[in-house]
Amino acid sequence: MSQPIIAVRNVSKAYRLGAIGATSLRDEAARLWELARGRGSNGSHNASKEFWALRDVSFDVQPGEVVGIIGRNGAGKSTLLKILSRITQQTSGEITLRGRVASLLEVGTGFHPDLTGRENIFLNGAILGMSKAEIRRKFDEIVAFAEVDQFIDTPVKRYSSGMHVRLAFAIAAHLEPEILIIDEVLAVGDAAFQQKCLGKMDQVAARDGRTVLFVSHNMGAVQSLCGRAVWLDAGEVKQDGPTAQVIGGYLQTMMTLEGMPVGDRTDRSGNGPARLTDVLVESTDLGPVIRPTSRLKITLRYKSSERLRRSRFLIGIYDYTNTGIYALNSEGVTSVEPGLAEEGTVTAVTDPINLTPGRCYLNVALLTDDVTVDYLQHAANFTVSATDGHEEGFVPTRDWVLCVLKHQWSFQAQS
Amino acid sequence: MAERPRAIVDSGVISPLRTTHPHPFEVVLRPDAGWRRSLEFASIWQYRDLLSLLVWRDFVSKYKQTILGPLWFIIQPLSMTLVFTVIFGKIAGLSTDGLPPVLFYLCGQLGWSYFAQNFSSNSATFVANAGLFGKVYFPRLVVPLAALVSNLFAFAIQVATFVCFYIYFKYGRGAGGFGMDWHVILLPLLVLQTAVLSLGVGLVMSALTAKYRDLTHLSALLIQVWMYATPVIYPLSGFPVEWRSIAALNPMTPIVEAFRLLLLGVGTVEPLHIVCSIATTAAVMIAGLLLFGRIEKTFVDIV
Numbered sequence: 001m002s003q004p005i006i007a008v009r010n011v012s013k014a015y016r017l018g019a020i021g022a023t024s025l026r027d028e029a030a031r032l033w034e035l036a037r038g039r040g041s042n043g044s045h046n047a048s049k050e051f052w053a054l055r056d057v058s059f060d061v062q063p064g065e066v067v068g069i070i071g072r073n074g075a076g077k078s079t080l081l082k083i084l085s086r087i088t089q090q091t092s093g094e095i096t097l098r099g100r101v102a103s104l105l106e107v108g109t110g111f112h113p114d115l116t117g118r119e120n121i122f123l124n125g126a127i128l129g130m131s132k133a134e135i136r137r138k139f140d141e142i143v144a145f146a147e148v149d150q151f152i153d154t155p156v157k158r159y160s161s162g163m164h165v166r167l168a169f170a171i172a173a174h175l176e177p178e179i180l181i182i183d184e185v186l187a188v189g190d191a192a193f194q195q196k197c198l199g200k201m202d203q204v205a206a207r208d209g210r211t212v213l214f215v216s217h218n219m220g221a222v223q224s225l226c227g228r229a230v231w232l233d234a235g236e237v238k239q240d241g242p243t244a245q246v247i248g249g250y251l252q253t254m255m256t257l258e259g260m261p262v263g264d265r266t267d268r269s270g271n272g273p274a275r276l277t278d279v280l281v282e283s284t285d286l287g288p289v290i291r292p293t294s295r296l297k298i299t300l301r302y303k304s305s306e307r308l309r310r311s312r313f314l315i316g317i318y319d320y321t322n323t324g325i326y327a328l329n330s331e332g333v334t335s336v337e338p339g340l341a342e343e344g345t346v347t348a349v350t351d352p353i354n355l356t357p358g359r360c361y362l363n364v365a366l367l368t369d370d371v372t373v374d375y376l377q378h379a380a381n382f383t384v385s386a387t388d389g390h391e392e393g394f395v396p397t398r399d400w401v402l403c404v405l406k407h408q409w410s411f412q413a414q415s
Numbered sequence: 416m417a418e419r420p421r422a423i424v425d426s427g428v429i430s431p432l433r434t435t436h437p438h439p440f441e442v443v444l445r446p447d448a449g450w451r452r453s454l455e456f457a458s459i460w461q462y463r464d465l466l467s468l469l470v471w472r473d474f475v476s477k478y479k480q481t482i483l484g485p486l487w488f489i490i491q492p493l494s495m496t497l498v499f500t501v502i503f504g505k506i507a508g509l510s511t512d513g514l515p516p517v518l519f520y521l522c523g524q525l526g527w528s529y530f531a532q533n534f535s536s537n538s539a540t541f542v543a544n545a546g547l548f549g550k551v552y553f554p555r556l557v558v559p560l561a562a563l564v565s566n567l568f569a570f571a572i573q574v575a576t577f578v579c580f581y582i583y584f585k586y587g588r589g590a591g592g593f594g595m596d597w598h599v600i601l602l603p604l605l606v607l608q609t610a611v612l613s614l615g616v617g618l619v620m621s622a623l624t625a626k627y628r629d630l631t632h633l634s635a636l637l638i639q640v641w642m643y644a645t646p647v648i649y650p651l652s653g654f655p656v657e658w659r660s661i662a663a664l665n666p667m668t669p670i671v672e673a674f675r676l677l678l679l680g681v682g683t684v685e686p687l688h689i690v691c692s693i694a695t696t697a698a699v700m701i702a703g704l705l706l707f708g709r710i711e712k713t714f715v716d717i718v
Contacts, residue, residue: 015716082715086444086552089712095444103551114476123472126465127551155479 003098004060005179005211006084011093013054013079013235053079054090055235063099063178066205066212068226068243070219070250072267072377076235077215078183084213085181099178099211102128104169113157117148117167120156124171138174145200146170166193173200180204183215201225219247220321251320254361254378262379263303270374274304274311276364279380284349290384292357292395292404296350298328300364302343308368309339313346316363319402325360326353354405357386358398459554469561474568488572492528496520503648512650512681514593515584519675521577523647526605526674529570530613530667531638536562537617538634541625541714548715555711556704559617563610570606577678593679602677609670612696618703622710646671651683663688666695 054076061067069077082088084095085103111120121142125135143149146166148159156164182201202225205212216222222229222243229246231239233253239246257265263277278301283294290296300313312335315328328348334340361381366374386395395404459466478484496517503509504516511519537559541548544558584590620637624630645667646653654662662668669688676682 083444087549088715090444090446092446097442097444101552112472112476114479115472119472119475123468126462126468127547127553129462129553130464132464132468 004096005063005065005098006061006213007096008057008059008080008084009094009096011054011057011080011083011090011095012052013076013083013088014050014052014091016050052235054083054232057093057232057235057237059230059237059240061211061213063211064205064209065228066214066226068222068229068246069213069215069232070217070222070229070247071232071238072254074267074269075232077232079235080232081181081183081213081215097179100129101179101181102172102175102177103181104172104183111156111164111168114155116155117143117152117159120167121171124168125175128172128175129177130175134176142167142170142174145173145196162193169193169197173197173204176208177210179211179213181213198225217322219251220323223247223321255359255381257378262376265376268374268376270366270372272373273306274302274308274366274368274373276366276374276376276379277301277303279362279364279376281362281380281382290353290382292355292384293352294384295352296348296382298348298350298362299345300347301345302340302366302374304340304342307339307342308334308366309337310335311340311366311368311373313348314365314367315348316365318361318363319398320359320361323402325355325402326350353384354403355384356396356398356401356404357384359383459556459560462553462557465553466557466561466564469558470565473561473565485568485572488569489576492521492524492573492576495524499648509649510653512652512675514675514679514681515588515590517580518577518584518593518679519650520648521573521580522675522678523671525570525573525577525678526609526671527642527645527647527667528573529566529606530609530670531642532566532569533563533610533613534617534620534638535634536566537614538620538624539631540617540621541710542621542628542631545715548711556707559614559621562617563614567606581678593681595678595680599677602674605670605673605677608693608696611700612666612670615696615699615701615703618707619699622703622706625710625714641665641667650675650681659683659685660688663691664695666692666699668692 057076057080069080071077079088081103083090084097085101087103111124115123121139122132122135125138126132130138143152146163146169148163148167151159151163156167159167180201198221201212201214204210205225212225214222214226226243228241229239229243230237231246231250239249257267261277262279263275278299280299280301281290282288282297282299283290284297285294298315300315302308312329312331314330315326316324317326317328318324328350330346330348334346340346359381360383362379363375363377364379365372365376384398393406481487483490499520500516504511504520514522540555540559540562548555585594620630620634624634642648644662644665646662651659651662651668651672663685669684669692672682672684673689674682676684
């Protein structure tokens with residue numbers, strides 16, 4: 001067995017909560033003043049303000065492996081990638097990298113809007129670590145992949161966002177690092193281009209023998225690209241093994257979480273003067289049973305310390321490969337004056353959902369003035385059950401398609 | 416879902432990883448204790464193409480949407496010279512060491528404006544590049560180094576402007592009492608020292624402003640005050656002798672005076688002042704590198 005190309009040993013990362021956000025000299029002076037007067041209880045006081053984004057994470061990656069990193073938001077995935085790509089530094093532990101690393105934490109950084117596509121390819125390539133000669137050699141390939149040939153001498157500020165992303169990904173995809181780190185690049189771009197990117201990544205991994213670390217919420221993409229997955233939860237490695245197994249475990253836990261009363265869950269974000277306390281999903285006609293053509297009735301219970309003004313509720317409906325299906329927004333109803341009482345329920349009733357049989361889950365959020373007050377992933381789930389009768393017409397299966405579309409056929413004979 | 420076969424085996428890629436020798440690109444990332452860190456000069460060399468592209472980016476982006484382009488570098492010192500001539504020369508009646516005021520002020524601004532430009536571009540390194548630094552790794556020092564090089568362009572234009580006026584005054588008007596001699600070949604050394612000093616001060620300021628945002632205001636103020644503490648608009652010879660050594664504690668003082676001495680043959684430069692200035696430059700540079708290196712590794716956490 002060869003040496004691992006990435007060896008992560010007991011890596012931990014602490015953020016000082018008070019220190020996130022720019023410090024000002026005045027704060028620092030005030031702190032020093034307190035210390036000088038012997039008031040600031042330094043040791044224990046500071047420790048309580050620490051947040052451990054990663055705790056004692058260890059794993060090895062062998063050359064040529066494609067490893068998916070999965071986990072909920074805030075589990076430490078991005079922190080891990082930032083440390084691996086040397087953007088920030090761990091608090092303790094050691095990492096050995098035996099190869100050049102290129103990271104695509106966000107594509108298109110370093111693009112200069114006034115420069116042309118051609119100029120930006122060189123600049124961005126160099127930022128990512130390529131030499132001029134290397135870029136020159138790959139130039140035509142990059143342009144062809146990005147499909148921007150006609151606009152190559154146009155300043156990128158005139159590019160559409162799609163072109164922007166395509167060009168950025170094309171540059172990054174043509175790097176030749178031994179280790180490629182990718183974080184959610186595929187969240188952007190149209191479906192056809194996403195497919196192309198996935199294909200390119202597959203090629204990078206399989207044919208060129210490059211090592212890839214891939215962070216994504218898209219379980220489908222992780223499953224199809226990665227042979228192995230590492231599941232991070234609350235900064236620790238929860239499971240590490242073959243992708244199917246790890247994803248299975250992850251999804252299982254997500255479902256268990258959904259069984260918990262919403263009000264008791266702690267894995268939420270938002271600045272918190274109000275809380276969502278309960279989420280209930282049912283159909284308008286059959287109660288707990290939801291059919292492919294049922295209308296959903298989603299009831300959110302909330303509790304707030306003051307009246308909710310200029311607030312709105314957002315509900316996202318996803319399938320279990322984390323594909324977003326629907327988004328519901330209460331703006332214009334709950335946001336009008338005089339606002340909502342301190343405690344109550346809001347109910348959304350939908351049109352027929354037209355979904356194939358299978359499980360779906362909900363993310364819910366409460367926003368005030370566009371600031372997230374409370375946000376909960378996997379707040380509830382529901383299962384669209386298969387129909388027994390034929391009253392709903394043709395219903396395909398979930399592993400084939402996501403939605404059901406009502407339709408009529410007609411027939412004309414050739415005259 | 417079948418497990419993907421280890422691609423490296425059949426891809427035919429000759430991997431140096433099969434050996435047990437240290438990998439050519441092996442990097443070990445450890446948290447640094449205290450001030451100790453490697454300064455990664457080797458990796459700066461690896462990224463030399465990035466450095467040249469950054470210089471070129473500055474150049475191209477600066478002129479793409481301007482009408483006058485590089486002419487601004489002539490207009491700026493000329494208008495300042497005009498202001499100085501009227502206010503300090505005519506109204507305040509400050510001495511110009513017996514030199515034609517226009518040449519005196521132009522020459523004083525040569526060294527100073529290169530220093531000041533470097534200082535203001537470098538002191539904002541972290542703040543201005545926060546987005547980029549938060550996403551991609553490359554040796555951060557490449558950015559301030561590139562600024563030093565791209566500011567040289569403006570400096571060259573100003574030197575050319577100065578030479579035109581020099582020729583006009585010396586040969587067109589036949590003014591006497593000044594002139595450069597062979598010592599002028601020392602000028603690059605002086606420019607080098609200016610670059611190193613401005614880099615050092617810029618690095619210190621960039622590290623401090625990354626941590627304390629309010630210092631961005633201070634750095635703008637500092638550079639203005641510093642100019643008046645430097646013999647740009649007045650000659651050092653205007654000071655009583657016993658005060659000159661104190662004035663020369665400012666490392667820019669001997670530099671600006673030396674610019675006049677080399678280019679015009681008139682200036683108050685003492686060997687002790689030069690030694691003192693070089694020592695300060697070295698100390699500031701080392702302090703800058705240390706502070707910069709310390710901040711660059713965790714900078715993204717405090718933004």
